[in-house]
Amino acid sequence: MPTLKEYFKNDHFAELIGAELLEIRPGYGKARLLVSQKHLNGVGTCQGGAIFTVADLAFAAAVNSHLTVTVSISATITYVRAAHEGYIYAEAVEKVDHYKLPYAEVTVTDEEGAVLAIFTATGYRKKQQLDAEI
Amino acid sequence: MPTLKEYFKNDHFAELIGAELLEIRPGYGKARLLVSQKHLNGVGTCQGGAIFTVADLAFAAAVNSHLTVTVSISATITYVRAAHEGYIYAEAVEKVDHYKLPYAEVTVTDEEGAVLAIFTATGYRKKQQLDAEI
Amino acid sequence: MPTLKEYFKNDHFAELIGAELLEIRPGYGKARLLVSQKHLNGVGTCQGGAIFTVADLAFAAAVNSHLTVTVSISATITYVRAAHEGYIYAEAVEKVDHYKLPYAEVTVTDEEGAVLAIFTATGYRKKQQLDAEI
Amino acid sequence: MPTLKEYFKNDHFAELIGAELLEIRPGYGKARLLVSQKHLNGVGTCQGGAIFTVADLAFAAAVNSHLTVTVSISATITYVRAAHEGYIYAEAVEKVDHYKLPYAEVTVTDEEGAVLAIFTATGYRKKQQLDAEI
Numbered sequence: 001m002p003t004l005k006e007y008f009k010n011d012h013f014a015e016l017i018g019a020e021l022l023e024i025r026p027g028y029g030k031a032r033l034l035v036s037q038k039h040l041n042g043v044g045t046c047q048g049g050a051i052f053t054v055a056d057l058a059f060a061a062a063v064n065s066h067l068t069v070t071v072s073i074s075a076t077i078t079y080v081r082a083a084h085e086g087y088i089y090a091e092a093v094e095k096v097d098h099y100k101l102p103y104a105e106v107t108v109t110d111e112e113g114a115v116l117a118i119f120t121a122t123g124y125r126k127k128q129q130l131d132a133e134i
Numbered sequence: 135m136p137t138l139k140e141y142f143k144n145d146h147f148a149e150l151i152g153a154e155l156l157e158i159r160p161g162y163g164k165a166r167l168l169v170s171q172k173h174l175n176g177v178g179t180c181q182g183g184a185i186f187t188v189a190d191l192a193f194a195a196a197v198n199s200h201l202t203v204t205v206s207i208s209a210t211i212t213y214v215r216a217a218h219e220g221y222i223y224a225e226a227v228e229k230v231d232h233y234k235l236p237y238a239e240v241t242v243t244d245e246e247g248a249v250l251a252i253f254t255a256t257g258y259r260k261k262q263q264l265d266a267e268i
Numbered sequence: 269m270p271t272l273k274e275y276f277k278n279d280h281f282a283e284l285i286g287a288e289l290l291e292i293r294p295g296y297g298k299a300r301l302l303v304s305q306k307h308l309n310g311v312g313t314c315q316g317g318a319i320f321t322v323a324d325l326a327f328a329a330a331v332n333s334h335l336t337v338t339v340s341i342s343a344t345i346t347y348v349r350a351a352h353e354g355y356i357y358a359e360a361v362e363k364v365d366h367y368k369l370p371y372a373e374v375t376v377t378d379e380e381g382a383v384l385a386i387f388t389a390t391g392y393r394k395k396q397q398l399d400a401e402i
Numbered sequence: 403m404p405t406l407k408e409y410f411k412n413d414h415f416a417e418l419i420g421a422e423l424l425e426i427r428p429g430y431g432k433a434r435l436l437v438s439q440k441h442l443n444g445v446g447t448c449q450g451g452a453i454f455t456v457a458d459l460a461f462a463a464a465v466n467s468h469l470t471v472t473v474s475i476s477a478t479i480t481y482v483r484a485a486h487e488g489y490i491y492a493e494a495v496e497k498v499d500h501y502k503l504p505y506a507e508v509t510v511t512d513e514e515g516a517v518l519a520i521f522t523a524t525g526y527r528k529k530q531q532l533d534a535e536i
Contacts, residue, residue, distance in 0.1 A: 280443070281443060284418070284440045317459075318451075320451050328443070328444075337445065343450065343478070344476060347476065
């Protein structure tokens with residue numbers, strides 16, 4: 001059986017954009033993205049969808065870390081500062097480990113630790129177990 | 135000077151994932167994405183970040199359609215149904231054309247018109263004009 | 269058995285603040301509040317919580333209109349204009365009548381029809397039926 | 403000149419529903435509400451608008467604590483557990499002290515410290531100073 005971290009390698013979209021899962025443990029997930037020209041929007045800053053995706057990857061890791069399949073119901077992202085080229089990090093903390101409707105907060109920062117965006121989301125736990133192990 | 139629609143071709147991230155802007159007119163934007171295997175997540179459905187990005191492109195079109203540079207402050211996405219391979223469409227309507235803080239709603243649907251997600255966001259209008267024409 | 273509209277008279281908090289349900293039918297709810305001095309905040313405009321509450325009453329009506337008990341999971345309110353003394357109206361439209369996770373949008377307007385706030389929320393349908401009839 | 407805490411006594415709506423500001427210091431606010439029958443909805447739990455209002459009071463305190471008038475642009479509340487009669491507490495932490503668009507998170511808990519709701523909001527700083535002192 002794959003480890004949870006290997007399991008998340010199956011996220012083709014994360015792979016397409018270059019987002020990598022760095023760490024996953026109960027109630028926690030951390031991901032990063034090396035922002036380069038291909039992630040920029042028309043005004044030359046990192047597109048919101050790229051920031052959202054790396055945050056969502058960290059969120060998915062945190063809420064699926066208990067090995068029950070959990071999908072997103074809704075997510076809110078608030079942009080604090082424009083993101084530029086270089087690494088950005090997304091760190092997710094599951095604030096509510098609810099049996100049905102978990103909630104996590106993800107903080108996206110740049111290499112210096114400055115907050116770029118805050119992402120919060122509610123998940124929905126399904127009945128299936130994840131085919132992975134910690 | 136480019137047209138607004140040409141202007142949005144500069145969104146490299148939209149290009150990377152394959153999202154296309156179809157239409158832009160005052161207070162309105164429409165985009166689409168051909169969901170294929172590269173947009174799927176670990177559970178085989180379209181990754182939330184891909185849906186978010188096509189919605190965000192339509193949003194950006196709608197709120198920038200008045201030719202004043204407008205960035206996003208925050209966005210909320212609610213997922214209604216899992217999205218699968220095939221075209222998905224994002225249609226943005228600017229519900230509040232505020233001089234400083236516009237607001238738009240984006241409905242994401244599949245080829246049959248079934249709602250996949252609803253995205254709402256608040257923008258922040260800057261002082262610069264966009265280097266484009268309608 | 270009470271009608272649905274009578275059923276909503278049991279909302280003590282709506283009564284405390286003076287919010288009234290005007291109309292309820294499948295997928296739709298409308299409420300109003302006569303904003304007076306007691307609803308104002310420290311800067312002399314209608315407090316966000318008062319606007320939220322009248323919107324939430326309209327939302328609850330719309331998502332409970334199918335006679336299945338439905339509670340809120342999360343709600344987002346975006347303020348467009350400051351609200352002053354006089355009637356404000358909240359009109360809720362259930363955009364997604366999902367068997368488990370319905371979604372509705374509420375538009376709050378003043379007496380002239382100017383938009384004051386937009387409220388969107390996701391509900392969670394329980395298994396119980398409401399003890400009321402249309 | 404009044405202290406900031408006295409200044410918030412001018413929130414008539416908070417007074418109407420019984421929400422009290424307990425503490426305010428730079429980047430932080432804490433409020434509480436004694437939930438009684440008048441705060442309940444039709445299904446016998448604390449109405450969402452009452453929880454929202456006490457959270458919003460704590461938020462307003464945190465983002466106005468730097469003595470610049472700050473209003474709300476948008477807020478998202480996620481309900482975790484139904485709230486019943488007894489004290490509930492709302493604790494706001496300003497996570498982003500941005501000169502224009504601050505962001506704070508409010509955690510609402512019951513007397514035992516169980517999380518009832520999480521509220522996040524973005525403010526808009528005006529140019530006026532608050533007529534109060536720390």
